[in-house]
Amino acid sequence: MKEMHAEVCGRRESGEGIFVLALRTELAREITAGHFVNVKVAEVEPFLRRPFSVAWCEGDVMELLIQMRGRGTGILARAAPGTVLSLLGPLGTPFDLDALAEAPGVDLLAGGVGSAPLIILAAQLRARAPALPVRLFLGARTRALLPEPDVASARVPETMLATDDGTAGSRGTVLALFERHMRAGHIVCACGPTGMLEAVRKLAAARDLRCFLSLEAEMACGFGVCQGCVVRLAGGAYAKVCEDGPVFDAATLAPLRPGQ
Numbered sequence: 001m002k003e004m005h006a007e008v009c010g011r012r013e014s015g016e017g018i019f020v021l022a023l024r025t026e027l028a029r030e031i032t033a034g035h036f037v038n039v040k041v042a043e044v045e046p047f048l049r050r051p052f053s054v055a056w057c058e059g060d061v062m063e064l065l066i067q068m069r070g071r072g073t074g075i076l077a078r079a080a081p082g083t084v085l086s087l088l089g090p091l092g093t094p095f096d097l098d099a100l101a102e103a104p105g106v107d108l109l110a111g112g113v114g115s116a117p118l119i120i121l122a123a124q125l126r127a128r129a130p131a132l133p134v135r136l137f138l139g140a141r142t143r144a145l146l147p148e149p150d151v152a153s154a155r156v157p158e159t160m161l162a163t164d165d166g167t168a169g170s171r172g173t174v175l176a177l178f179e180r181h182m183r184a185g186h187i188v189c190a191c192g193p194t195g196m197l198e199a200v201r202k203l204a205a206a207r208d209l210r211c212f213l214s215l216e217a218e219m220a221c222g223f224g225v226c227q228g229c230v231v232r233l234a235g236g237a238y239a240k241v242c243e244d245g246p247v248f249d250a251a252t253l254a255p256l257r258p259g260q
C-alpha cells in the first residue's frame, strides 16, 4: 500500500447519478480485481478518505465507477480534468484469480455500481484462462440506474440484464435472473447492496454453491488500524472489511445486516 498522486484524465456519465472517473496513475498497473483505493477529498475532510473499488485498468489509467451519495462523491463528480487527487492503494484482499480460473465457470452477480470490481474481474480471468466461461448478471431497480450496460456487454460478452421494473433486460431481481440460469459447479462472485449480498449468501448456502462476496463497510483508515469496518463471521469472530476483505468466502460470513 502506498500513497500516490493521480490526475483526473476523463469523466463520463454512466447512469442517473453515476459516473466514471478516469485517473492517470502508476497504481493502475498493480491492481487485481477486488482491490480498492482510498481517495482523499480534501475539500470535505483532510483525514477521512472515500473508498472505491477499482473498476477498470488500462496501462496507467484507472477507472472508478462512482454513484453520488453525499458530499465526497458530489465533489468527485465535479473534478475537472487535470485535478490531482491523492490515492492510497492498492488496498484490501482481492479475488483469488488462481482459484477462480480453475472452476468450470464463474458467474458474476452485480447490483448497480457493484459491477465495478466484477467487470475487471471478468477481464483478468479472461487474460488468465481464455476458455473459462464467465457470465455477468447485472441488475438495478430501473434502466437509468444500470451502470453503462453497453460497456458491460462489450467488456463481458455474456452479460444478462435485469431491472426490478422491467425497463431493461428481464423484469425482476438480478438474483431471480441468475437462479433461472444457474449452472452446477460454477463459482459465484457478487457485489452490490447489502440486502442483495445477504440473499446471495443464503442462496449459496442453500444450494451449496462456492461463492465470494465483495463487501462494503464504512471505513476510516482503510488499512487495518482503526477497527471501524468489521463484519461478523460465522463462528462469532469479527474480520476487517478493509484488510481481510473486501472479498470474503460467503461460507465464512454470518448473516449480513445493512449498515453493519
Ligand SMILES: Cc1cc2nc3c(=O)[nH]c(=O)nc-3n(C[C@H](O)[C@H](O)[C@H](O)COP(=O)(O)OP(=O)(O)OC[C@H]3O[C@@H](n4cnc5c(N)ncnc54)[C@H](O)[C@@H]3O)c2cc1C
Pocket: 036, 044, 049, 050, 051, 052, 053, 054, 064, 065, 066, 067, 068, 069, 070, 071, 072, 073, 074, 113, 116, 117, 215, 216, 217, 218, 219, 246
Ligand atoms: C471497499 C469499498 C468499495 C466501494 N466501492 C464503491 C464503488 O466502486 N462505487 C461507489 O459508488 N461506491 C463505492 N463504495 C462506497 C463509497 O465509498 C461511498 O459511497 C462513499 O464513501 C460516500 O462518500 P460521500 O462523501 O459521498 O458520502 P457521505 O456524505 O460520507 O455519506 C453519504 C451516504 O453514503 C453512505 N456511506 C458513506 N460511506 C460509505 C461506505 N463506505 N459504504 C457504503 N455507504 C457509505 C453514508 O451512510 C450516507 O448514507 C465502496 C465502499 C467500500 C468500503
Ligand code: FES
Pocket: 218, 219, 220, 221, 222, 223, 224, 225, 226, 227, 228, 229, 230, 240, 241, 242, 243
Ligand atoms: S477501515 Fe480502519 S480497520 Fe478497516
